[in-house]
Amino acid sequence: MDLDHQTVVGLAKSWGLIYLLVLAVGVLAYTFWPKNKKRFDRAKESILDKDDKPWN
Amino acid sequence: MIAGLTKGERQLSLAVLTVLALCGLAFAAIGHDDPIGTHGFIILLVAIGLACVVIAGYYAPEPDKEQLSRYYDDPTRAGIVLAMAWAVFGLFFGVWVAALLAWPELTFDAAWSSFGRIRPVHTTGVIFGFGGNALIATSLHVLQRTTRARLPDQFSPWFVLIGYNLFCVLAVSGYFMGLTQSKEYAEAEWYADIWLVIVWVVYFLIYIRTLQRRKEPHIYVANWYYMAFILVVAILHIVNNLAVPVSFGHAKSYSLFSGVQDAMTQWWYGHNAVAFFLTAGFLGMMYYYLPKRAGRPIFSYRLSIISFWGIVFMYMWAGSHHLHYTALPQWVQTLGMTFSVILLVPSWASAGNALATLNGAWGKVRDDATLRFMMVAAVFYGLSTFEGSFMAIRAVNSLSHYTDWTIGHVHAGALGWVAMISFGSIYALVPWMWKRERMYSSKLIEVHFWLALAGTVVYVFSMWNSGIIQGLMWRTYNESGTLAYSFVDSLVAMHPYYIARTFGGLLFLLGALVGCYNIWMTIRQAGGRVVLQGPDVDEPALAPIALQAGE
Amino acid sequence: MPNFHRKLERSAIGFVVAIIVVSSIGGFVEIAPLFTIDETVEKAPDMRVYTPLELAGRNIYVREGCYACHSQMIRTLRDEVERYGPYSLAVESQYDHPMLWGSKRTGPDLARIGGKYSDAWQVAHLRNPRDVVPVSVMPAYRWLEDNTLRTEDLGLHLKAMSRVGVPYTQAMIDNATNDAYGQANPDSNFAAGVVERYGEATNIRAFDGEPGRVTEMDALVAYLQILGKLTNAATAANVAIKE
């Protein structure tokens, strides 16, 4: 493959954009997936629990 | 300190220290006519000194099973003390550097104290010395509490903490001698850089090993930020510091990259050092200590996830906003500008999340200066990211770049955000760690808070003024179409602001000193160990006293 | 998707990989193309490398942190071009390992300071800036004239520079120490070699005003006097201001 400057810049720009969109969709899907709600709610509260020693 | 280590770990420590001492000796011998020889001696002395400590405690009884089943906090305690010590050191040099621009004769005619040499002493002292130690100390605490698991062993956290501080000492002592790569926030020379890589790998391994042994299924979001900090700083550090040393007996090296490529690499590093060292790590702190101190869960956990990936993804593109109108190709400049502006979204999401968490607890914020430190930090985080996105716009940058405006922006972030969130977290953490009911004096926290806030405001306003005046004077034309002011004219106009800035910095330094006194008195508090119970306390002081040998 | 992320998160390693991948791409996309191009770096056939003395001076510039107050990058803005000279081209810092573009102008830009002042002015200014410019806040660098320049290892420096891609010839590397001496001592036997290896345009003078001994002052002034003069590509290309 001939990697001249124009090709590299072009690749960088086009793939950069696709990558950005895919990533955004992925993160949003994960965050708002209904099944995850419980985990997040638990995580939120968990740090306020008493944490005097490691769990065994 | 030694009593907490097992026999095997004590032997391992001695082995590692022997290797370190030999490296020091080798540098001292090969580089006897070069500054690297001095560094060899420093390494040798540190290794011998630490070996003495290990040997002195070598026959102390080993920690028993009960002790090994608790959280391991000795390194966190040491890290807090080191962070405060570096804070005073770094801020002191900051005030000195500021004073030099008002009164240039304050170098006392010595080479080591001239502006160009002590400016990096200041930046490294505060960013890496203060900020880095605060990050290491808090990360080890947060990591254990949120995973409900003890650190994997006792040796590696000490290796990281002490090794990291050795790096800072090598860096700073090097600048005094004129050893620098001249790369902003990466001035330390090649051998110190290699050492930091080793330390960092161990740090990463502590994290990953603890996470794998976690009892809590979900990894709490604060750890995501700490992890991003550790990982990305490693990538940045390695790439940016690629260099060829003149020889193994020379401290000096030549960077692998040159010209534009080097400029882009340095600012890719520079801006992301801001993003992942000064932002991500401290956001980790915020996401744990702020809800914990306020006694309320974070406002939106989902928002914290979205802003996390937003920051991790987008910061990496923003570095080129430091190179507007330079010889860097224009498309790269535009890309950097665009991402810098979009970055405002995840940044404000984080700041807003923090403030919304406090909504409904304003009474606490009013009464508790510790929580107020954290709140003000979130506000300054919001302000300086807004300003940053604004300054990344090319037209604005044409005015602000090269001027004190940049410095004002940096310090709105560094003083208002980084330092304030650290002080707040440390004030929350100290009573937990030393098992005191509260800090020695809440009045003094109050005093520290107002000194810090006043110092920041004076600093930032004087630099805004001077920066904008400077920028405007440089580009003002008179009617005949020639430049109206000489460079020296602009220099004269800066003088009052440089004095004001020095004063603001002094207030901030005083605040830190008050903080040190308060922490010291808390640790030494009369009556020794106060037995504590209550929701605010991590560990009701059931722990046997022998465990605390590190103090 | 959520299951995927959950797994990712369960195994901490997967999470680590995700952070690395997500964060590296931005840098890669921006930086990688800069390495494939010749367009970012213009052609400048007349570009010459730093002499050993100038390189030593550059290292002193780095050592003293002059870059903390002085930029070496004139932007493509009208007022900058009028104040400091033709805007900087990428090619001009082609041999700068590392670059010293700087980010703060507490003092003026120095990208084209070469030849603006006499050697004597530079020496007096470095000795104590306030003797020359009374309101200056620049530090005094009195020790530069007292310190003898370390020249015996300059060959190693040139060698390291050639390893990172600067076209120093073997002759240049072998003669580095003598060339440094020769450049600061126009009457010595070594001066001719400097011209032979680095070209007619090289400044060969007793920069600190004292022939015989090569001081750090000699080196730094030699470096300052060459700034902006390694090539004249900029003057040629700077016909129109871009914006």
Ligand code: HEM
């Ligand atoms: C949205 C986030 C941010 C953006 C877009 C941003 C943007 C910028 C811009 C445009 C500059 C000026 C570059 C120049 O013209 O020289 C700058 C400089 C700087 N910023 Fe930020 N900033 C952000 C957040 C922060 C934060 C939170 C901190 C501190 C904790 C910080 C610390 C710095 C530092 C250290 C510099 C100094 C660079 C120098 O020495 O020239 N930034 N930033």
